[in-house]
Amino acid sequence: MGASTAVIEPVPRAVCVSLHDVAASTWPACERLLTAVEAVAPVPITLLVVPRYHGRGAGDAAFRRALDRRLARGDELALHGYFHWDDGPPPRHWREHLQRKWYTAGEGEFSALGYNTACERLAAGQRWFARHGWPLAGFVAPAWLMNQATWKALRASGLLYTTTLRAFHWLRDGHCLNSQSLVYSTRDAWRRNASRLWNDHLSRRLRQAPLLRLSLHPADAGHPRVVAHWQRLLAGALADARKPMTKAEFRATRRAPDGGPHV
DSSP states (O other): OOOOOOOOOOOOOEEEEEEEEEOTTTHHHHHHHHHHHHHHOOOOEEEEEOTTGGGOOOOOHHHHHHHHHHHHTTOEEEEOOSSOSOOSSOOSSHHHHIIIIIISTTOOTTSSOOHHHHHHHHHHHHHHHHHTTOOOOEEOOGGGOOOHHHHHHHHTSOOOEEEOSSEEEETTTOOEEEOOEEEOOOSSHHHHHHHHHHHHHHHHHTTTSSEEEEEEOGGGGGOHHHHHHHHHHHHHHHHTTOEEOOHHHHHHHTBOTTSSBOO
């Protein structure tokens, strides 16, 4: 008998929807966005959860039960900072001030932390997940900002992946996949208009890319035109045969037989 030939299934192009800034205080807006996603299709979602959002408590039992239900339906919970505010050392120069105080409105928690503090916050978040019995594979820094000390702490944390604005990173082997996220800035009308135009451009440019990422924020819920826009982009990605999956599923699915990612 001749040797059998293994059939290698093609790796599907993926679409990952993530919901940032998930906390008890933002949950009503988050629920509206989750309902809007469901109106397009019942896709799995990565919820980026902040344990002590803006220094507040970790949430009541009703909030935790809501997250339990999201896990049960196939969603993922990922760690999204610990406080989600920038309490690091003062900016050293005007560029850093512009990035930390204007671009992120003071939300970039991990943009200027020292190594020990970054390790402590990651560990505190991991313990919080463990206390609730929630699996944890990934971390996404608030505003996607991380300094070198945070990268070092993250690689020592045992977590499996992180994402930045422009890439998906496998933490254990150091590989990354270029993948710019579609995200909306909603603070001003001109930002919302520019975001829609930019995301139209990005969605066309990334049509054949292995991964399309759509990043939602609670503030989106207050702007119907923004919601309608990303609903259209999500529907288009699904119609274009992209497979919806969580970020943890994408990390696992894109593993090659030799242990490296399909990039």
